[in-house]
Amino acid sequence: MARIKVENVTLHYPIIGAGDRSVKNRLLNFATGGKITRDSGTMVVTGLDRIDLELRDGDRLGLIGHNGAGKSTLLKVLAGIYIPTQGSVDIEGRVVSTLNITLGFEQEATGFENIFLRGRLLGLTTAEIEDKLEEIAEFTELGKYLDLPVRVYSSGMLMRLAFAIMTSLESEILLMDEVIGTGDARFIHKAEARLNEFMNKAKIMVIASHSDDVIREFCNTALLLKNGTPFAQGEIEEVLEIYQSADYQT
Numbered sequence: 001m002a003r004i005k006v007e008n009v010t011l012h013y014p015i016i017g018a019g020d021r022s023v024k025n026r027l028l029n030f031a032t033g034g035k036i037t038r039d040s041g042t043m044v045v046t047g048l049d050r051i052d053l054e055l056r057d058g059d060r061l062g063l064i065g066h067n068g069a070g071k072s073t074l075l076k077v078l079a080g081i082y083i084p085t086q087g088s089v090d091i092e093g094r095v096v097s098t099l100n101i102t103l104g105f106e107q108e109a110t111g112f113e114n115i116f117l118r119g120r121l122l123g124l125t126t127a128e129i130e131d132k133l134e135e136i137a138e139f140t141e142l143g144k145y146l147d148l149p150v151r152v153y154s155s156g157m158l159m160r161l162a163f164a165i166m167t168s169l170e171s172e173i174l175l176m177d178e179v180i181g182t183g184d185a186r187f188i189h190k191a192e193a194r195l196n197e198f199m200n201k202a203k204i205m206v207i208a209s210h211s212d213d214v215i216r217e218f219c220n221t222a223l224l225l226k227n228g229t230p231f232a233q234g235e236i237e238e239v240l241e242i243y244q245s246a247d248y249q250t
């Protein structure tokens with residue numbers, strides 16, 4: 001069984017070296033992003049503000065909200081990339097996230113070597129990686145490039161490699177932002193089928209997206225954020241409607 005329990009989570013980003021802001025700038029910041037305040041001289045952006053969340057097997061949560069509402073910050077907190085300033089995050093289950101998936105490759109190592117390096121980092125044994133190696137290599141269609149250092153890869157080629165490794169894993173909790181943005185049209189089409197399979201295997205999924213269609217297709221519950229705070233949560237169509245309402249937009 002997988003489980004996510006987030007209690008009263010607040011996350012502050014201290015902004016070192018930010019200058020003073022005029023009243024006009026403060027007003028302009030009101031509608032977008034988290035709240036900006038000052039804490040003993042340091043500017044602080046509130047990325048998340050008192051979030052409570054509980055997810056169990058079968059939950060597919062769509063995170064929605066304006067630019068800077070806190071969607072990516074919440075994903076990063078769930079992925080363990082950020083530690084909350086306040087509150088607690090309790091996760092049971094193996095987490096795989098698509099955040100920054102092309103980062104962290106060893107530039108001088110080959111594609112094949114990077115499959116091993118990343119596999120080990122993600123907790124697989126050498127034997128487990130060997131079992132998956134052929135299938136990963138085939139899916140990337142990178143052929144002889146897999147014997148070359150990844151520093152010579154284009155961004156689309158790196159994405160293919162990262163995507164193929166990630167989707168070969170078994171995740172219990174899957175955290176996703178916009179994942180297959182790069183890549184040519186044919187690869188995206190092929191990747192979609194693999195992504196669907198990968199998502200179906202996850203017990204819990206959290207997706208941040210600006211697309212109502214993505215939320216409708218992949219999620220069964222939604223959380224609407226505004227300036228880092230929950231504004232509405234529950235049934236998808238109801239939450240999407242609130243997202244469009246004057247109440248939320250002002």
Ligand SMILES: Nc1ncnc2c1ncn2[C@@H]1O[C@H](COP(=O)(O)OP(=O)(O)OP(=O)(O)O)[C@@H](O)[C@H]1O
Binds near residue numbers: 047067070
């Ligand atoms: N590294 C950072 N340093 C400082 N502030 C940050 C950082 N990352 C995000 N923020 C701030 O936190 C708030 C929430 O940002 P976040 O990226 O989580 O929003 P989002 O809902 O994912 O937005 P978008 O839809 O534009 O991707 C914003 O006010 C943003 O300026």
